[in-house]
Each structure stands twice: as structure tokens, then as C-alpha cells.
Amino acid sequence: MTQNNPTEDSGLQESFLSHLYELRDRIIKSALAIIVVFLCLVYWAPDIFHLFAQPLLQALPVGGKMIVTDVTGSFFVPMKVTMLVAFLIALPVVMYQLWAFIAPGLYQHERKLIVPLVVSSYSLFIFGMAFAYFLVFPTVFGFMASYNAPLGAEMSTDIDNYLSFAMTTFLAFGITFEVPVVVVVLVRMGLVPLAKLKEIRPYVIVGAFVISAVVTPPDVLSQLLLAVPMSLLYELGLLIARFYVPKPSDDESDGAKDADSKGVDP
Template sequence: MTENNATEDSGLQESFLSHLFELRDRVIKAGLAIIVVFACLVYWAPDIFHLFAQPLLSALPAGGKMIVTDVTGSFFVPMKVTMVVAFIIALPVVMYQLWAFIAPGLYLHERKLILPLVVSSYTLFIIGMAFAYFLVFPTVFKFMASYNAPLGAEMSTDIDNYLSFAMTTFLAFGITFEVPVVVVVLVRMGIVPLSKLREIRPYVIVGAFVISAVVTPPDVLSQLLLAVPMTLLYELGLLVARMYVPKPSEDEVVRPTD
């Protein structure tokens, strides 16, 4: 009996270590993908930052410019922006490595759902960032600049502060545009019934405005630009989730074993 227990413990330890080594390899491959893309882009780091800052530069008055208050800011900020761009470009590889690691432990119908979820998540995240860059940034910056003229104040922003603001806004809108995916996953996995998600719609709308008030600048315009899309995307998620309501037969599928 003792020998059997020792054999089982040894098998569990070997299985754990094999999964740990596989996770290490997947992380290394994902990191290498990001590094390779970054190395290809680093030469154009100043141009990438200029494109990244274009919404603010366009809103500055004639002669206005961005400033650097840190000695190393003019070097490291463009590098940070380039690294973020490299991560976004390499994100499909990162997501594939994650999928390859968890796929063996999923149901068959869950595996079929992974690819659409990965593609839709990546696409919606990019759309959310594009929405912030092309619509939210120009609107908010012009709105803020209009308040400076009557005050006689000169609008100048440190590039590091702009980076922090932009990254926070990109992340907020990127995650916001994932709402349909979250709704579909909740329904497809049977975590929350579709009828319940419809029932809590008023609370979701209130929550959308609360979240937008926390993560966006303190002006009504930017808050509306986040809360309204979040509400509409929730409705879109409810519509799409109707096609992914789990069937009773799928609950009987046995999870694959090693």
C-alpha cells in the first residue's frame, strides 16, 4: 500500500513538473515574440511616439509643444511606447501560447469556442484602442484646450504624463470593448443564465457610468464616450449570446484526461 502511494505521489510530482516546464517554455516563446517585434521596431521609436502623440499635438495651439521634465524621458518614453506596440502586434502569438497550454484540459466544445474567443477578443481590443485614439482623444483634447484660451493658460504636457494618461485610456476602452465576449462566455459556460443578464440590465447601465466616472478624465464628455459604448456592447453581447446558450447534451461531455 505504501509503495502504491509513493508511486502515485511520484507520478503527480512528475506531472506537475512537466506542466511547469511546459508553462516556462510557453512564456519564453511569448516573450521572444515580443522581443523580436520590438527589435524590428526600435529604430522607428521616435516616429512611433510622434504618431502616438498626434491626437494631443493636433489639439495644441499654434506654437504649442510637448515638454520633457525628466532627463531620461526623451529616450525611455518612446521606448515604452514601442514596447507596448510590440506587445500588441505579438499578442496573437501570446494568446496562442496560452491556448496551447490550457487546451488539453478543456471540454471538446470548449476547445471549439477558444479560437472564436481569441480572435474576437483581440479584434475588439484593437477596435477599443482605435476608438479611443481616433475619437476620444481628439474630442477630449480639443474640449480641454478650449478651456485654456479664456484663462490665458498655455497647454503643455509632459510626455511621461501623456503616456500614463494614454495607456490608462487605451486599457479602459480596450477592456470595455471586451464586454460582448464576457457576456458570451458567462452564458456559454452556464455561469449566468441569459435571462438573468437581461434582468440586471439597469444595474449594468448604472455600473457603466460609475466605471466611466472612475477611469476617465473628470469631464462629462469623456465619461459619456466610455459609458455609452459599454452599454451598447452589453446589448450586443446579449444578442450574440442567444446563439451560444448551452444545450443539455453538452453538459454530459466528459473532460479529457491525461
């Protein structure tokens, strides 16, 4: 029966605690970055919310307006929107802190992939939100407003409900536009062969329509505006992934470099 070495146990415990302390510091720095940006923007919170609500305001009929059904809604909703904008602006700092935390545990070829992944992920997420704001919102709100006119119904939306709808839509389209990054990572890490990803293309397209039916409003137009870009982005990911197919010679070379840096035999 083997007994644990007290020295080894103490070393493992110290290593675990040091990682926890580092993680705490990274989280604090990320939170501070978001708070600093938020404090810089908070004065313009009403203007930021007005810009945020423009797609709906433009779709309202003449004289239409947004309403507040909660006593504190007129204060907290603009604050929430401003916090969202602050998070997006500070997101590169948050990603850097995450990268700095996990980088020591990565191999050399994985570290080379981190910076392009962070830049592309951030850019695609922002592009997905812009796609929703400039194309999806005006299309969906205009489509819904056209249905209210024949019914004689007045279209007045509570600002808190609008915030919830917009946040869900932004998140859905932001994640959707990450599809090329996911495909490239799967191929580059050797988790799924490129040929297999091409083979399951029909299932991905069906899945795109299922996902769009779940996360978008119950109309065909908005579902198409999510499902079609998702399918096209999957094809883009397959196209880009061809340049990131791992080669045995590269993996052996990276393994040797990592082993040399750690002082062990590859």
C-alpha cells in the first residue's frame, strides 16, 4: 500500500493555491477594466440607450413611443445597456487576461494559435452583433409593425422587455458568427478531421434552422436571417480550415521544442 509523500502533497497544494490566486488577480483586473470603461460612459447612458433603441423607435408608427412599466426601469435599463457597451469595449482586456492565465499550460503550436483566435473571435462577435443591429432588428420590427396596423393595435414596447429581446438576439448572433473559429479550432487541434466536417454538412444546415427556430422570434424571416448566415459561416470555416490542417512533421517539431523547453526527452 503506497503512501503519499507529504512534500509532494504540500507542493501540489501550493501550486493549486498559486493558480487560484493568479485567477483571482486576473478576474479583478478584468472587472476593473470593465468598471473603468463604464464610469467613463455612464454620463452618456441615456444617449447610449437612445442609440440602442433606434431600430425599434424607427419602426414605431408616428406618435409611437417606448414605455416604462417598472418604477426603476428608466434608470436601471440605460445603466444595463451602458454596462453591456463597457463590457464589449473592455472585452480585449478580458481576453488578454484569460490568455495570460492559460498560456503557461499550452504547447508552443497552441500559443501561436491564441492571438489569431482572440482577434478573430472578438471581431466576429462584434460583427454578429452589428449584423443583428443594422439588418435583423429593422427587418423584424418593421415586419411586426406591419401586422399591428391591420389589427388596429398600438405598438408600445416596455424598455425592459426590449432590452431582454435585444440581449438574447445579440448573444445568438454573436455566438453564431463564431462558427468559423470553432471549425478551425476543431481541425487545427486534430479533434475532428476536415473530411468529417464536410461529411456532416447537411446535418449542420438542419441544426442551423432548428437553432434559429428556438432563439429567434416565431417568424420565418428572422429565422432565415440567422440560419442562412450560420450555414454560410460554416462553409467559410471549412474553407479557412484547409490551411490549418495539422501536419505530422509540424506536430513532431512542436513536441520536440516543448520537450526541450521543459528539459525532458521528446
